[in-house]
Amino acid sequence: MAWQWFHRLGSPRWFYQKTSAWLPWLALASVVLLAVGTVWGLGFAPEDAKQGNSYRIIFIHVPAAFLALAGYYIMAISGAIGLIWKMKLSFAVMRAAAPIGAVLTFISLFTGAVWGKPTWGTYWVWDARITSMLILLFLYIGVMALSQAVSREQVADKACALLALVGTVNIPIIYKSVDWWFTLHQPATIRLTESSSIDPSMFYPLLTMIIGFYCMYAWILLTHTRTLLLRREIRTNWVQQELAGGK
Amino acid sequence: MSSTDVQSPVSGARISPGFIALFRIEMLLALRKRADIANPLLFFVTVLALLPLGVGPEPELLAKMAPGMIWVMALLATMLSQESLFRGDFEDGTLEQLTLLPQPLYFAVLAKSLAHWIATGLPLALLSPLLALMLNLPAEGYFCLFISLFLGTASLSLIGAIGAALTVALRRPGLLLALIVMPLYVPVLIFGTGAVQAAIDGYAYSAQLAILAALLAAAAALAPLAAAGAIRISLDN
Numbered sequence: 053m054a055w056q057w058f059h060r061l062g063s064p065r066w067f068y069q070k071t072s073a074w075l076p077w078l079a080l081a082s083v084v085l086l087a088v089g090t091v092w093g094l095g096f097a098p099e100d101a102k103q104g105n106s107y108r109i110i111f112i113h114v115p116a117a118f119l120a121l122a123g124y125y126i127m128a129i130s131g132a133i134g135l136i137w138k139m140k141l142s143f144a145v146m147r148a149a150a151p152i153g154a155v156l157t158f159i160s161l162f163t164g165a166v167w168g169k170p171t172w173g174t175y176w177v178w179d180a181r182i183t184s185m186l187i188l189l190f191l192y193i194g195v196m197a198l199s200q201a202v203s204r205e206q207v208a209d210k211a212c213a214l215l216a217l218v219g220t221v222n223i224p225i226i227y228k229s230v231d232w233w234f235t236l237h238q239p240a241t242i243r244l245t246e247s248s249s250i251d252p253s254m255f256y257p258l259l260t261m262i263i264g265f266y267c268m269y270a271w272i273l274l275t276h277t278r279t280l281l282l283r284r285e286i287r288t289n290w291v292q293q294e295l296a297g298g299k
Numbered sequence: 300m301s302s303t304d305v306q307s308p309v310s311g312a313r314i315s316p317g318f319i320a321l322f323r324i325e326m327l328l329a330l331r332k333r334a335d336i337a338n339p340l341l342f343f344v345t346v347l348a349l350l351p352l353g354v355g356p357e358p359e360l361l362a363k364m365a366p367g368m369i370w371v372m373a374l375l376a377t378m379l380s381q382e383s384l385f386r387g388d389f390e391d392g393t394l395e396q397l398t399l400l401p402q403p404l405y406f407a408v409l410a411k412s413l414a415h416w417i418a419t420g421l422p423l424a425l426l427s428p429l430l431a432l433m434l435n436l437p438a439e440g441y442f443c444l445f446i447s448l449f450l451g452t453a454s455l456s457l458i459g460a461i462g463a464a465l466t467v468a469l470r471r472p473g474l475l476l477a478l479i480v481m482p483l484y485v486p487v488l489i490f491g492t493g494a495v496q497a498a499i500d501g502y503a504y505s506a507q508l509a510i511l512a513a514l515l516a517a518a519a520a521l522a523p524l525a526a527a528g529a530i531r532i533s534l535d536n
Contacts, residue, residue: 190482198465201475210532211465215479218461218525222483225514229486233493 062139064281065290071274078271085264093257100254106170109163111258115265117160117185121223123153123269124188127195128220131213141277143209144284146216147199148276152269154192161185180231187226191219205284318406321397325414335383339376339419340426346372347430358435365434366495369444370451373423374484377452380419381459382476384411385467385530394467395534404527412460412523420452436499443498443508450511451491457515457522458483464529487514 060066093111100107127149134142164182165175176182195212202208285291329336350368351361388394397407427448428441436444462480466472494507 187482187485190478194479194482197475197478201466201469201472204535207468207532207535210535211529214461214525214529214532215465218483221521222486225486226482229489233489 062137062141064141064144064285065288067141068278068281068290068294071278075271075274078267078274082264082267082271085260085267089257089260089264093254093261097254097257098251103171106167107254109167110254111261113160113163113167114258115262116156116163118262119265119269120153120157120160120185120188123149123156124191124216124223125220126273127153128213128216131216135210135213135217140284141281143213144277144280145273146213147209148273148280150192150195150199150212152272152276154189154196156269157185157189157192161189180227180233184223184227184230187230188223191223195219317402318410321407322410322414325411326417329414329418335380336418336422339380340422342379343372343376343423343426344430346375347434350434362435362437365431365436366440366444366492366499368434369427369430369436370448370488370492370495373420373427373448373452374455374488376423377419377455378459378477378480378484379473381415381456381463381480382466382473384415384460384463386463389467389533394530398531398534404530405523408460408464408523408526408530409519412456412526415460416453416456420456421449423452424448436495439501440495440499443504444495446508447491447494447511450508450515451487454487454511454515454518455484457518458487460526461522461529464526464533466533467530468533487511490514 089111094108097108099105127146130142130145130149133139134146161182164185168177169175195215198215199208199212202211282291282294347368350364354360354364385394388397398404400407424445427444431441431444459476459480461483462476463472465479466476469475490507490510494504494511497504497507
């Protein structure tokens with residue numbers, strides 16, 4: 053009985069109909085949280101003693117970076133579930149997660165560069181964290197390119213899932229190796245602000261933004277997955293019914 | 300069709316369900332097509348010869364760039380030669396037959412990766428001191444460069460096999476293979492160049508070499524598994 057929900061989740065139709073009810077709530081939550089977090093963070097949080105106002109970009113930068121990493125694991129885990137239990141739905145989630153994760157990785161790199169200019173005086177440093185984020189972006193792009201290149205949908209699903217899993221094994225190794233590479237050869241001149249050492253007056257708006265980003269991620273991922281499912285299942289009865297009902 | 304029908308492209312030879320037999324055939328094929336061995340080496344040497352033309356012939360500058368450039372070129376040479384790792388076998392159906400063998404596909408991939416390494420990585424490592432000399436690398440780095448390439452190119456062959464297996468059914472996999480495989484090469488590159496740099500600077504470099512060996516051990520255990528899975532997926536196409 054306990055596994056019933058799991059098997060039901062494998063059915064695209066059940067998922068599609070169930071998530072229709074969730075979407076408005078997720079949308080509402082993410083819009084409210086992001087609006088509150090943005091106004092609070094940009095307008096009311098105190099100015100940083102050293103960085104002035106430029107630090108405020110963390111309210112975008114940190115949540116985006118969080119989700120860029122978490123998104124890779126979501127992609128890889130749903131790919132693994134698809135490979136193991138042969139679940140159509142989880143492959144759709146995996147395919148949907150790749151472009152979203154790539155965009156979030158790009159946003160975190162871009163905001164990091166914008167933040168780096170006033171803070172460190174340069175847009176780009178070969179810092180361990182930045183470099184491993186860049187490699188993460190390449191891993192995402194690799195998965196996307198492979199999914200474009202393989203013409204048969206089911207083969208592309210499995211191939212991407214395998215590549216995502218190989219990447220998962222490699223992410224910790226890549227991160228550690230880049231970290232050591234940096235510490236071995238360059239003095240540690242740059243420290244990225246850690247959220248643990250942050251003042252509560254800055255931390256709470258940041259937390260709001262992080263939760264808001266999570267909600268937004270879930271919202272976009274669900275919407276994207278639903279679109280993919282409709283496209284893949286276009287020949288089935290339930291999609292025809294959904295499309296007819298929507299008109 | 301029974302699995303005893305498996306014929307290798309070499310006339311008369313029979314692929315027995317054994318690692319050694321497959322390895323022997325791969326080596327024989329490599330020896331018959333010597334150009335496949337020579338091309339990566341020539342690529343390696345040619346591109347490195349372009350380097351001084353590009354950045355200027357100052358010995359200090361070249362010495363500074365030598366470890367990184369030699370490593371990056373070794374990486375590219377390995378990757379470019381990897382595209383054809385499973386291609387021939389895929390096109391004539393041998394790959395499909397290999398999946399039918401009573402032994403795990405793991406050993407077939409391992410045998411092919413090992414043969415690929417002996418045909419490309421090992422000659423690159425053997426040739427590297429000569430290029431190091433031409434690029435004015437300090438003499439302290441020679442031995443370390445050789446050992447690091449010896450260990451590192453083997454890891455590259457194994458990791459690249461995953462990409463080759465994923466893209467074997469595609470018509471033009473070249474750039475896609477690079478896109479998939481390059482990020483996975485990063486740790487090997489970092490520790491390889493790190494070891495050589497440490498050797499040149501007069502520090503102990505056994506730690507980096509140990510990590511390279513550990514990466515190789517992990518790659519030998521895991522990469523053929525992933526590549527075997529990828530071959531089965533590609534054969535569905």
